[in-house]
Amino acid sequence: MSAVAAHADVEAHVAEADYQERTRRNRLGLWLFFVSELFMFGGLLVARFYLWRENGEIVRPELDQNLGLIITSILLLSSYFMNRAEVAIAHNDRTNFLVSLLITAALGTVFLVGVVVFEWGAHLRPWDGVFGAVLFGMTGMHALHVLSGIILILNVWWLGTKGHFSAEEHWGVEACAIYWHYVDLIWIFFYPALYLIGRAVPA
Amino acid sequence: MRGHYRTGILVLIALAVLTGIEYVIAVSFPSTALLFLVAIMKAALVLYYFMHVTSLWSEEGGH
Amino acid sequence: MTLFSLGLVRGIIGQVIAFLAGMALVVVIRALMGLPAWAAEPAWVVGGLVSIVGFLVGVGALSDWLKWIRGEETPLRHGPPEGKPAWVRYFEVDYNHKVIGVQYTVWGLFLLMTGGFFALAFRTELVQAGIQFLGYDLFNSFIGLHGIVMIAAILLGVGGMANYLVPLMIGAEDMAFPRLNALGFWINVPGTLLILLSLVVGGWDAGWTGYPPLSARGPIGYQLFFLGVYAVGLSSIVGSINLIVTTLRMRSKGMSLFRMPIFVWAVFATSLIQLTATQLIGLSFLMVLVERVLGMGFFDPGVAGPGQQLMEGGGDPLLFQHLFWFYSHPAVYIFILPGLGIISELLPVFARKPLFGYKWIAMSSLAIALVGFLVWAHHMFVSGMNPDLRIPFMFSTLLVAVPTGVKFFSWVGTLWGGKLHFPTPMLFVLGAISVFLIGGLTGPMLATVTTDIPLHDTYFVVGHFHATMFGGFVFPFFAALYYWYPKVTGRMYNETLGKIHFWIMTPAFWVQTLGQMTTGMMGMRRRIADYDPTLGAGNIEAVHLVITLAGFAIALGVVLMVYNFIQSAEVGARAGVNPWRSRSPEWQIPSPVPEHSFPSPLRVVGEPYDYGRPGAYVALGAAGDD
Ligand code: HEM
Ligand SMILES: [Cu+2]
Numbered sequence: 001m002s003a004v005a006a007h008a009d010v011e012a013h014v015a016e017a018d019y020q021e022r023t024r025r026n027r028l029g030l031w032l033f034f035v036s037e038l039f040m041f042g043g044l045l046v047a048r049f050y051l052w053r054e055n056g057e058i059v060r061p062e063l064d065q066n067l068g069l070i071i072t073s074i075l076l077l078s079s080y081f082m083n084r085a086e087v088a089i090a091h092n093d094r095t096n097f098l099v100s101l102l103i104t105a106a107l108g109t110v111f112l113v114g115v116v117v118f119e120w121g122a123h124l125r126p127w128d129g130v131f132g133a134v135l136f137g138m139t140g141m142h143a144l145h146v147l148s149g150i151i152l153i154l155n156v157w158w159l160g161t162k163g164h165f166s167a168e169e170h171w172g173v174e175a176c177a178i179y180w181h182y183v184d185l186i187w188i189f190f191y192p193a194l195y196l197i198g199r200a201v202p203a
Numbered sequence: 204m205r206g207h208y209r210t211g212i213l214v215l216i217a218l219a220v221l222t223g224i225e226y227v228i229a230v231s232f233p234s235t236a237l238l239f240l241v242a243i244m245k246a247a248l249v250l251y252y253f254m255h256v257t258s259l260w261s262e263e264g265g266h
Numbered sequence: 267m268t269l270f271s272l273g274l275v276r277g278i279i280g281q282v283i284a285f286l287a288g289m290a291l292v293v294v295i296r297a298l299m300g301l302p303a304w305a306a307e308p309a310w311v312v313g314g315l316v317s318i319v320g321f322l323v324g325v326g327a328l329s330d331w332l333k334w335i336r337g338e339e340t341p342l343r344h345g346p347p348e349g350k351p352a353w354v355r356y357f358e359v360d361y362n363h364k365v366i367g368v369q370y371t372v373w374g375l376f377l378l379m380t381g382g383f384f385a386l387a388f389r390t391e392l393v394q395a396g397i398q399f400l401g402y403d404l405f406n407s408f409i410g411l412h413g414i415v416m417i418a419a420i421l422l423g424v425g426g427m428a429n430y431l432v433p434l435m436i437g438a439e440d441m442a443f444p445r446l447n448a449l450g451f452w453i454n455v456p457g458t459l460l461i462l463l464s465l466v467v468g469g470w471d472a473g474w475t476g477y478p479p480l481s482a483r484g485p486i487g488y489q490l491f492f493l494g495v496y497a498v499g500l501s502s503i504v505g506s507i508n509l510i511v512t513t514l515r516m517r518s519k520g521m522s523l524f525r526m527p528i529f530v531w532a533v534f535a536t537s538l539i540q541l542t543a544t545q546l547i548g549l550s551f552l553m554v555l556v557e558r559v560l561g562m563g564f565f566d567p568g569v570a571g572p573g574q575q576l577m578e579g580g581g582d583p584l585l586f587q588h589l590f591w592f593y594s595h596p597a598v599y600i601f602i603l604p605g606l607g608i609i610s611e612l613l614p615v616f617a618r619k620p621l622f623g624y625k626w627i628a629m630s631s632l633a634i635a636l637v638g639f640l641v642w643a644h645h646m647f648v649s650g651m652n653p654d655l656r657i658p659f660m661f662s663t664l665l666v667a668v669p670t671g672v673k674f675f676s677w678v679g680t681l682w683g684g685k686l687h688f689p690t691p692m693l694f695v696l697g698a699i700s701v702f703l704i705g706g707l708t709g710p711m712l713a714t715v716t717t718d719i720p721l722h723d724t725y726f727v728v729g730h731f732h733a734t735m736f737g738g739f740v741f742p743f744f745a746a747l748y749y750w751y752p753k754v755t756g757r758m759y760n761e762t763l764g765k766i767h768f769w770i771m772t773p774a775f776w777v778q779t780l781g782q783m784t785t786g787m788m789g790m791r792r793r794i795a796d797y798d799p800t801l802g803a804g805n806i807e808a809v810h811l812v813i814t815l816a817g818f819a820i821a822l823g824v825v826l827m828v829y830n831f832i833q834s835a836e837v838g839a840r841a842g843v844n845p846w847r848s849r850s851p852e853w854q855i856p857s858p859v860p861e862h863s864f865p866s867p868l869r870v871v872g873e874p875y876d877y878g879r880p881g882a883y884v885a886l887g888a889a890g891d892d
Contacts, residue, residue, distance in 0.1 A: 025442045025515050031259055032507045032541060040545035043589055047553070047564060050585050058235060069226055076222065080215040083253050087207050127561035130581055136562060137553065159337045181253040188245045192238045196229035 023171045030175055034182050041186050044138050048193050051130040054201065060194065061131040061203030064122060068195035071114035072187065078107035079184040082153070086177040092167040094160070101157040104180065108150045115139050115146075124203050131203045138190055145183045152176045214252045221245050271350070273325045273358035274455070280324020281317045281456050288316030308559055310467060310486050314460055314493040321456035326359045327449045342444060345861055359452065361444035364859055367430025368754065369451050371747070374422030375828065377458060381415035382821050384408045388795075389814040394807060395799035405795035407469025407487065411461070414474040414491065418458050418498050420601045420735070423743050425451070425505050427604055428533045430750070432509060434852035434859065435527040437518030437868030437884065442511040450505040457497025464490035473793050475590060478565040478583050482557050489558065492551040502544045502600070506537035513537075518851075518884075520870030527850055527874050528627055532607025535631035539596045539603075539638065547593035550586050557581075584651055591642035598731070599638045602702075602738025603631055606673055608746045609695050613677055614875045615848050616692040617684025621875040622676045630669035637666050647718050656715045663713035670706055674699075685878075690764030691846075694745035697772040702737025704779060705730060726786030733779040741772075744827065751831060752841030756858040759838060763830040771823035778816035785809050849874060849883040 052059050085100035119139060126136040156176045159165065165173055225241045228234065250256045269275050289309040297303040322328050330340040342361055346352040355365055356372070388408045391400045400408065429447065433440055441447045464470060468485025481488050513534050517526070553564045567580040614621045621627065643651065643659040677699055686692070708730040711717045721727065744767075751759050788802030788809070799807050844853040851868055852859065864886060872881045 021515070025511050027259060028515065029443060029446075029507050029511045031256075032510055033503075036503050036507070036541045036545055039542045040549050043546050043549040043592075046589070047585060050588075051564070051582060065226075069222075072222060073219065076215065076218050079218075079249065079253060080211055083211045083214075084208060087211060091207055126556075127563070129563055133557070133562035133564045133581065136560075137556070137564070155335055162337060164337050178254045181249055185246055185249050185254075188249065189242050192225060192229070192242050196225060196233070197235050197238050198233075 019169055023174075026171055026175065030178065034178075037182075041141070041189075044134075044141060045189065045193055048134050048138060051134055052198060054199075058198035059201050060196075060198040061124060061135065062200045063119070063124075063135075063195055063203075065195065067114060067118055067122075068191060071111050071119075072191045074107050074114070075111045075184050075187050078104045078111065079181055081107065082177050082180045086170075086173055089160075089165055089170045089173050090167055097165075097173075098157060098160050101153055101160065105150050105153045105157065108146055108153070108180075112143060112146050112150070115143050128203070135194065138194060142183070142186055142190055145186070149176075149180045149183050152179060210252060214248055217248055218245055221248075272354065275357075277321040277325030277452070277455065278459075281321035281459065284320020284323075285313040285317035287320070288313035291316075306467075307486055307489065311489045311493070311555065311559055314490050317460070318453065318456045318493070318497050321459075322449070322452060325452050325455075327445075327452040329359075330445050359448045361440070361448055362861065363429050363433050363441045363444070363447060364754075364863070366441075366447050366451050367426050367428075369426075370422050370429055370454075371426030373451075373454060373458075374419050374426055377415050377419035377422060379824065379828075380462070381412050381419055382824065384412040384415065386814075386817060386821060388412070389817045391795065392797075392810050393814050394810075395797055397796055400795065402795050403469060403471060406471035406473075406793065407465060409793050410470055410473045410476075410491070411465070412474075414461060414495065415458070416735075417474065417597070417601075418454065418461070420739050421498060421502055422454060423739065424536065424600065424604045425501070427529075427608070427743070427746055428505070428509055428536075430754070431852065432512060432530055432533055433516070434863055435530050435850060436513065436516065436521055437851050437864060437870075438512055438516035439862060439864070441508050442516060443508050446504050447508050450501045450508065453497050453504075454501045457494045457501070459494075460490045460497065461494035464488070464494070475594070476551065476554065477590075478554050478557070478586050481554055482566055489555060492555045495551055496548050499544045499548045502540040506540035506544075509533055509537040510541065518868040518870065521868075522870075524625060524628065525870055525874060527611060528621060528624065529604070529607040529611045531628040532603045532610075532631050535635040536600050536603045538632075539600050539635050543593040543596040543600075543639070545593075546589050547597070550589035550593075553589075554586070584646070584649060587646050587649055587651075588642070591645045592639075595642040595645065596635070596638040598734065599634055601735055603634065605698065605737075605739045605742035606702075607631065608742040609677060609698055610673070610680075611850075612691055612695050612745060612749060613680045614877050615846050616687045616689070616695070617681055618687075618877045619680060619684040620873075620877060620879070622679030622682075623672070624875060626672050627676050630672040633669040634666060637662065637669065641666060641713075644713050644718070647715050648722050660713055660715050664710055667706070667710060674703070674706075689748075689846075690759070690761060690768060691745040691749035693765065693768040693772075694741050694748065697768060697775075698737050698741030698745065700737075700772070701733055701741055701775060701779070704776070705733030705735075705737050708733065708783065721786065723792050724786035725782045725790040725792060728792055729779045729782030729784075729786060732782060736775055736779070747827070747831070749846065750852075751834070752845050753852060753857045753859065755835050755838070756841055756856075757834055757838030758841045758845065759834045760830050763826055767823045767826045767830070770826070771820050774816040774819035774823070778813050778820065781809050781813040781816065785813070849877065851884045854884060854886060 049058065052061075081100045081104040085097050085104060088094070088097035088100055120136070124132045124135055126132050153176055156165075156173055159172065221241055221244055225238060228237050228241065270279075289312065292305070292309045292312045293303045296305060296308075333340050344362070346355045347358060356369060360366065360369075385408075388400060388405055391398055391405060397405075429441065429451075432438075464487035467490060468487045470476070470481065470484055470487040470491050472480045472484065472488075476488065476491065513526075513530060553562070556562045557564055557566060563581040565581050565583045565586045567582065610621060610627050641659060641663040643655055644663045647656050647659075708726070712721060712727060712730055748759060748764055751757075785802070785806055788806050790797055790801060790806060790810075797806065802809065841857050843856055846853065849872075851864075855863060855865070866886060869885045870883065871885050872883045874883050876883070
């Protein structure tokens with residue numbers, strides 16, 4: 001056997017034995033990425049509480065409360081279906097896995113439409129003072145993450161239809177899932193910051 | 204429905220209830236601290252049940 | 267082999283094409299929206315953004331991931347590219363951390379010299395009052411470019427040392443995420459190219475800090491500067507993720523946290539800062555970027571839409587300063603912690619004595635990193651922020667002196683009674699300590715509100731941070747280059763030239779930094795092209811001349827070093843495995859380090875710094891290992 005082939009052999013063996021270890025590394029890496037991004041989103045929150053004030057009192061623009069509640073609920077629901085997809089693959093329930101992924105992506109898209117079409121289409125514009133700036137800054141940055149999450153989910157779904165992932169090895173699904181939950185997590189703080197906290201003033 | 208989906212549903216219900224509480228707080232007696240508290244509770248649920256934060260340090264769960 | 271088969275060249279071509287494509291996209295969208303098709307600012311912004319991706323695609327840094335999307339397996343390729351000369355791998359995407367480390371270092375040195383060129387240009391302008399050959403705008407662009415290019419150079423130098431050394435020092439086969447590692451290096455290249463390109467679209471005149479409102483109004487050069495910094499910042503973030511995971515999960519058998527070489531601790535603390543704080547400079551620059559393109563009034567009290575009442579307060583430029591310094595103060599510890607780690611790493615080797623207070627040094631790195639997050643507003647004492655905040659920030663800043671002092675004590679304790687040797691790396695380590703002392707002692711003067719108020723925005727600050735950065739980064743970095751050069755190339759550098767370099771650069775630097783402080787106390791303000799020649803009883807021009815001459819001397823030293831390295835790579839004597847008699851793992855394997863660094867898994871059997879005592883630190887392979 002040539003040296004190269006022997007080396008490839010060893011590597012294949014190591015790769016299999018190391019799937020667990022590699023997953024641990026990947027997981028830690030992804031979480032570190034979350035920690036990093038948390039500082040960026042935190043910076044946006046700081047901007048929100050720094051800028052949306054009147055005489056020291058926290059204020060907020062008057063936004064469509066129904067819309068806020070609806071898109072928040074939709075994102076929550078999508079998080080549930082994402083979790084369902086992960087649980088399904090862990091129990092080798094492939095149909096449920098694939099269907100749940102599609103539902104998650106669909107709900108994510110509805111959320112995105114809610115923000116981009118309805119919230120952005122309402123009266124405030126990015127150039128409308130600090131109200132517009134912060135609203136579009138926060139929702140825009142979050143929407144970018146939602147969009148990338150949807151693409152990721154569809155990618156995982158597509159690979160799933162091609163037979164990738166198993167109950168034992170599905171780091172790809174887990175990564176996609178915790179990313180999606182992370183996006184939801186950010187919204188858990190953005191929703192009250194944008195819609196609920198402070199005295200509403202006409203924007 | 205098989206048992207392993209049940210936790211997810213319970214968490215979903217808890218999150219929904221907390222979101223409702225959030226909304227009620229905001230409408231009836233707005234308090235920044237209280238709203239943040241509820242948000243943190245929601246976040247904890249998501250972190251623990253959906254994101255399995257403990258898998259970071261537990262030695263199981265290498266899949 | 268043609269030029270086009272070189273990754274770097276393909277990347278640059280990709281960047282140019284993507285730039286044009288991005289601009290075209292903006293033109294088309296605007297035309298479709300019924301707006302005037304050409305608008306310079308959005309076109310340059312979108313073009314610049316897309317161009318970063320274009321470079322990465324061109325160079326091939328994304329290829330494996332694009333295959334993952336299709337579910338393909340991509341085994342790691344080892345060794346130099348097939349059918350091409352071996353040196354080519356340094357201009358290509360390569361996944362070996364040793365190659366990436368060298369790539370970082372060389373690009374860092376290139377930037378160091380580019381930044382130095384800008385400095386020499388405006389230093390020459392400053393020799394006399396009045397304007398001689400640089401206009402006001404170019405002068406201002408040059409000071410900003412000098413600052414940010416040097417910062418990028420430092421980040422790359424740090425990345426180079428960390429990437430090359432950390433896996434070797436902890437006995438890991440490579441970094442945890444080799445592809446991410448390659449991306450982390452390559453994204454710097456389009457980023458720094460964008461920063462340099464900003465010169466052709468008007469430059470930018472606010473200095474490296476880019477404060478609005480000035481930066482929200484100046485030429486388009488600002489936008490390329492922002493985008494470039496964003497790319498370099500992304501490199502910091504992915505690099506730090508990689509280093510943290512590598513350090514936490516890939517140590518060899520027996521390498522407990524408190525048996526790691528001290529440099530690894532320093533890099534770990536640095537990575538924690540890079541991971542988190544970097545997001546804030548990215549965010550603050552991004553906010554100015556969108557403020558300019560879309561009119562989002564984060565920092566401008568005056569921006570109000572049609573029919574929109576100004577909110578009381580409105581946008582606030584101070585918010586920018588808070589966000590910006592929340593990164594940029596911790597960033598200074600990114601610059602110095604690895605360098606201080608190098609000092610602690612080399613001193614025991616050349617004193618043949620254990621490192622004094624290993625655990626304290628390790629913990630002081632973490633402490634500096636943490637306290638570093640609580641001091642940012644010491645840059646804002648005269649900004650008009652709430653004056654009550656000044657006192658807590660003064661105290662938290664002075665607190666940093668404690669862990670820094672721990673390091674100084676340890677260095678003195680290590681030197682005390684040692685059998686000292688003085689080859690070039692040791693000289694640079696001692697030079698670093700002397701220079702960092704100057705910088706460290708001037709810090710508290712600036713941290714004290716009463717003394718900072720007159721000193722702020724003067725050349726005294728410039729003198730302060732040059733001393734900290736040279737003592738904390740440049741000198742230790744050069745020490746590291748000389749020290750590990752034999753390990754990287756397998757050959758010894760020219761000792762005489764190295765010593766000449768040291769003896770030119772160190773006194774020149776003292777003169778430069780003390781001179782800068784002197785002009786500052788004479789009343790010389792920062793970032794101005796022209797000054798009053800009667801300052802300092804008419805002596806200020808003479809001091810400026812001396813500073814400029816010292817600057818040229820430093821540049822000469824750097825050129826000597828580069829010449830030394832290029833020359834010695836061909837004619838230097840063979841270095842052997844361990845010319846410095848170090849205990850560290852990387853010195854127990856051949857020079858240059860083979861492709862798969864360690865022939866068999868490493869085992870830790872002793873303490874890292876027990877110089878002068880029996881027993882080794884690490885053993886290579888042994889029975890019982892699987
Ligand atoms: C003993 C520790 C230190 C203290 C107390 C300290 C304090 C200060 C203060 C108060 C300022 C603001 C001066 C002003 O603008 O009025 C300042 C500026 C600066 N310091 Fe330090 N410093 C320390 C160490 C360092 C280190 C280790 C570095 C970096 C390697 C550093 C880099 C800088 C830089 C780059 C600036 C100028 C930023 C700018 O305005 O462009 N400092 N320092
Ligand atoms: Cu500072």
